[in-house]
Amino acid sequence: xxxxxxxxxxxxxxxxxxxxxxxxxxxxxxxxxxxxxxxxxxxxxxxxxxxxxxxxxxxxxxxxxxxxxxxxxxxxxxxxxxxxxxxxxxxxxxxxxxxxxxxxxxxxxxxxxxxxxxxxxxxxxxxxxxxxxxxxxxxxxxxxxxxxxxxxxxxxxxxxxxxxxxxxxxxxxxxxxxxxxxxxxxxxxxxxxxxxxxxxxxxxxxxxxxxxxxxxxxxxxxxxxxxxxxxxxxxxxxxxxxxxxxxxxxxxxxxxxxxxxxxxxxxxxxxxxxxxxxxxxxxxxxxxxxxxxxxxxxxxxxxxxxxxxxxxxxxxxxxxxxxxxxxxxxxxxxxxxxxxxxxxxxxxxxxxxxxxxxxxxxxxxxxxxxxxxxxxxxxxxxxxxxxxxxxxxxxxxxxxxxxxxxx
Amino acid sequence: xxxxxxxxxxxxxxxxxxxxxxxxxxxxxxxxxxxxxxxxxxxxxxxxxxxxxxxxxxxxxxxxxxxxxxxxxxxxxxxxxxxxxxxxxxxxxxxxxxxxxxxxxxxxxxxxxxxxxxxxxxxxxxxxxxxxxxxxxxxxxxxxxxxxxxxxxxxxxxxxxxxxxxxxxxxxxxxxxxxxxxxxxxxxxxxxxxxxxxxxxxxxxxxxxxxxxxxxxxxxxxxxxxxxxxxxxxxxxxxxxxxxxxxxxxxxxxxxxxxxxxxxxxxxxxxxxxxxxxxxxxxxxxxxxxxxxxxxxxxxxxxxxxxxxxxxxxxxxxxxxxxxxxxxxxxxxxxxxxxxxxxxxxxxxxxxxxxxxxxxxxxxxxxxxxxxxxxxxxxxxxxxxxxxxxxxxxxxxxxxxxxxxxx
Numbered sequence: 001x002x003x004x005x006x007x008x009x010x011x012x013x014x015x016x017x018x019x020x021x022x023x024x025x026x027x028x029x030x031x032x033x034x035x036x037x038x039x040x041x042x043x044x045x046x047x048x049x050x051x052x053x054x055x056x057x058x059x060x061x062x063x064x065x066x067x068x069x070x071x072x073x074x075x076x077x078x079x080x081x082x083x084x085x086x087x088x089x090x091x092x093x094x095x096x097x098x099x100x101x102x103x104x105x106x107x108x109x110x111x112x113x114x115x116x117x118x119x120x121x122x123x124x125x126x127x128x129x130x131x132x133x134x135x136x137x138x139x140x141x142x143x144x145x146x147x148x149x150x151x152x153x154x155x156x157x158x159x160x161x162x163x164x165x166x167x168x169x170x171x172x173x174x175x176x177x178x179x180x181x182x183x184x185x186x187x188x189x190x191x192x193x194x195x196x197x198x199x200x201x202x203x204x205x206x207x208x209x210x211x212x213x214x215x216x217x218x219x220x221x222x223x224x225x226x227x228x229x230x231x232x233x234x235x236x237x238x239x240x241x242x243x244x245x246x247x248x249x250x251x252x253x254x255x256x257x258x259x260x261x262x263x264x265x266x267x268x269x270x271x272x273x274x275x276x277x278x279x280x281x282x283x284x285x286x287x288x289x290x291x292x293x294x295x296x297x298x299x300x301x302x303x304x305x306x307x308x309x310x311x312x313x314x315x316x317x318x319x320x321x322x323x324x325x326x327x328x329x330x331x332x333x334x335x336x337x338x339x340x341x342x343x344x345x346x347x348x349x350x351x352x353x354x355x356x357x358x359x360x361x362x363x364x365x366x367x368x369x370x371x372x373x374x375x376x377x378x379x380x381x382x383x384x385x386x387x388x389x390x391x392x393x394x395x396x397x398x399x400x401x402x403x404x405x406x407x
Numbered sequence: 408x409x410x411x412x413x414x415x416x417x418x419x420x421x422x423x424x425x426x427x428x429x430x431x432x433x434x435x436x437x438x439x440x441x442x443x444x445x446x447x448x449x450x451x452x453x454x455x456x457x458x459x460x461x462x463x464x465x466x467x468x469x470x471x472x473x474x475x476x477x478x479x480x481x482x483x484x485x486x487x488x489x490x491x492x493x494x495x496x497x498x499x500x501x502x503x504x505x506x507x508x509x510x511x512x513x514x515x516x517x518x519x520x521x522x523x524x525x526x527x528x529x530x531x532x533x534x535x536x537x538x539x540x541x542x543x544x545x546x547x548x549x550x551x552x553x554x555x556x557x558x559x560x561x562x563x564x565x566x567x568x569x570x571x572x573x574x575x576x577x578x579x580x581x582x583x584x585x586x587x588x589x590x591x592x593x594x595x596x597x598x599x600x601x602x603x604x605x606x607x608x609x610x611x612x613x614x615x616x617x618x619x620x621x622x623x624x625x626x627x628x629x630x631x632x633x634x635x636x637x638x639x640x641x642x643x644x645x646x647x648x649x650x651x652x653x654x655x656x657x658x659x660x661x662x663x664x665x666x667x668x669x670x671x672x673x674x675x676x677x678x679x680x681x682x683x684x685x686x687x688x689x690x691x692x693x694x695x696x697x698x699x700x701x702x703x704x705x706x707x708x709x710x711x712x713x714x715x716x717x718x719x720x721x722x723x724x725x726x727x728x729x730x731x732x733x734x735x736x737x738x739x740x741x742x743x744x745x746x747x748x749x750x751x752x753x754x755x756x757x758x759x760x761x762x763x764x765x766x767x768x769x770x771x772x773x774x775x776x777x778x779x780x781x782x783x784x785x786x787x788x789x790x791x792x793x794x795x796x797x798x799x800x801x802x803x804x805x806x807x808x809x810x811x812x813x814x
């Protein structure tokens with residue numbers, strides 16, 4: 001890796017890299033005038049990489065994209081919100097392909113380079129008359145400034161749109177990465193659909209792009225998530241058009257490591273924006289587990305803590321009820337000696353050697369709990385295993401949002 | 408099994424079987440005058456069986472009981488609420504043994520026959536001066552009518568005390584089983600401590616008693632729970648004194664099957680009382696999964712549905728948002744063909760062959776959702792695997808109760 005790599009965050013989103021335009025419009029899938037149809041377009045086709053849900057039940061868009069991805073070339077991504085087009089059978093597949101075909105035709109590009117996405121309610125047919133009417137208007141409105149509307153058009157329960165862009169000089173060329181995402185279901189994060197679309201002007205091989213994206217997703221979107229807790233629609237795509245004119249990046253080179261850092265920065269920012277916009281979340285909590293025999297063991301403990309309803313409600317209540325954290329550690333299924341457990345709230349040690357430190361420590365921890373962002377640090381021994389993830393608290397608001405979503 | 412076994416529910420709790428007395432008093436562990444110390448006593452010692460938490464971090468009471476259970480004889484159970492005596496190290500063990508020893512001394516029975524229990528906040532030392540003062544008063548007040556106070560004295564976040572008793576004629580003898588329980592954390596059920604104490608006047612071998620209890624717990628308390636989601640303190644004990652004077656029951660006989668049915672009836676009733684008292688729960692939902700290749704596969708799917716926050720909030724919102732159920736089925740980790748999924752709300756089929764049935768079916772399902780008790784029935788194929796469990800919805804009230812428990 002280049003030791004001097006300096007990544008600069010810049011304004012903008014998916015249109016920050018050279019040669020990209022975008023737009024979001026109100027097609028009419030959602031009520032009122034909410035934006036519900038987005039398009040991201042590159043001046044020219046280029047390599048595309050993708051990471052998809054692990055759910056066995058796949059939305060039509062995921063089936064179509066997985067098929068398209070075999071050719072590893074893309075130029076446009078069209079995404080609707082308000083309808084997931086999942087559990088819709090043969091008709092759902094026909095509808096998805098029609099959206100793809102119509103978009104390609106009106107853009108005048110091969111349909112094999114048009115990727116699609118959907119998010120919203122499961123089990124209802126896409127309103128095709130609305131989409132047939134909207135797509136010709138959609139394709140005419142793409143522009144460099146359209147990234148904001150595109151980011152808004154993919155939202156569902158999100159309270160804020162999520163965008164990010166950054167760039168770095170790799171070799172002699174400035175490479176830019178842009179992105180947008182939607183998602184906010186922080187309880188079992190991926191169950192509420194998470195979509196992220198990244199763009200870059202890097203010249204890169206499809207394989208190198210895929211490796212970079214896969215690693216970045218593991219360290220970001222998968223670190224706010226629980227293995228397998230994927231919705232039917234979860235998708236991350238990264239489209240590269242090569243307009244930075246750099247020498248083509250191949251996997252494993254120092255340029256690739258530099259590019260991977262850029263993609264990671266973008267994915268981490270978008271993942272944390274999703275976390276901060278956790279449905280009804282009031283806190284962003286970093287959980288670090290160390291001292292296990294392996295990284296997967298640390299991950300298992302971190303996820304058990306992160307998904308514990310009792311821990312989450314204690315976080316919301318700003319109650320340093322660390323017994324709930326200890327109980328979660330003990331039931332995570334990782335062999336451990338209870339007498340080796342250390343637990344910190346930020347820099348305050350509340351449990352050492354498996355026992356409570358003092359009243360004073362509990363009082364200091366209580367102050368840490370009042371912060372909007374804090375870290376729970378757990379050590380269970382001297383092993384080299386480690387995992388970091390992010391989660392949120394569970395508030396009244398979460399229940400309210402999710403109890404009244406479809407109706 | 409006797410084909411004619413007729414089980415009769417009767418009034419009362421742990422003192423319903425012959426020879427049992429009980430009491431609950433306010434020792435002073437909890438504030439105000441809340442009952443916080445319970446005693447169950449048999450006229451004479453007899454076989455005892457136990458099932459304990461699978462958590463690796465064990466409260467002192469669980470460590471003591473596991474040790475005692477090797478002798479398989481018991482006569483009394485003393486339980487405090489308001490303090491879990493967990494994560495309290497060596498001092499916690501010393502304190503637990505002192506409670507046991509003091510109770511035995513004041514009752515004038517061997518301390519090896521006195522079992523103990525604790526539930527409440529983790530990480531604080533038991534208030535020994537309070538307990539030393541209370542135990543002499545406690546033992547003097549046991550009486551036949553004391554079962555109600557005993558059931559109240561083991562409560563924490565429970566809104567109702569939980570008791571049950573039933574009897575049946577097995578051979579020529581009437582056998583009675585009584586019980587009480589506490590617990591209400593229905594999100595990940597066993598994380599909030601679940602305690603259940605059963606009594607019986609049956610004459611039975613320790614081994615036959617243990618087999619009966621283990622099977623009953625699997626079909627009841629473990630069917631409102633998620634594997635491994637145990638607190639540091641979870642305990643089920645069953646004490647038998649033989650005063651029904653029946654021929655001693657041994658494992659595998661028709662009398663044993665009849666007795667096992669009695670214990671199962673009691674455990675199921677207590678488990679459902681816990682479920683109905685789920686913290687802030689407004690609905691009791693039975694989840695039945697069928698058609699898997701094995702029972703564990705069915706259990707895995709049922710538990711994934713039952714612990715999904717999005718499913719739970721949809722239940723609270725009375726929103727037949729079955730896409731969330733389908734997504735949970737798809738991510739449960741059991742291989743399946745999405746086109747074979749059938750989903751029913753009570754008798755209303757909403758998904759067949761993996762697809763939505765109709766608007767009318769959704770409307771009828773919406774009516775089912777308004778019921779206080781309903782069944783979600785899932786079939787994923789033609790296999791013989793099956794699992795049934797009970798769960799509840801997730802309401803604002805749950806968050807409120809759990810955000811403000813220790814403070």
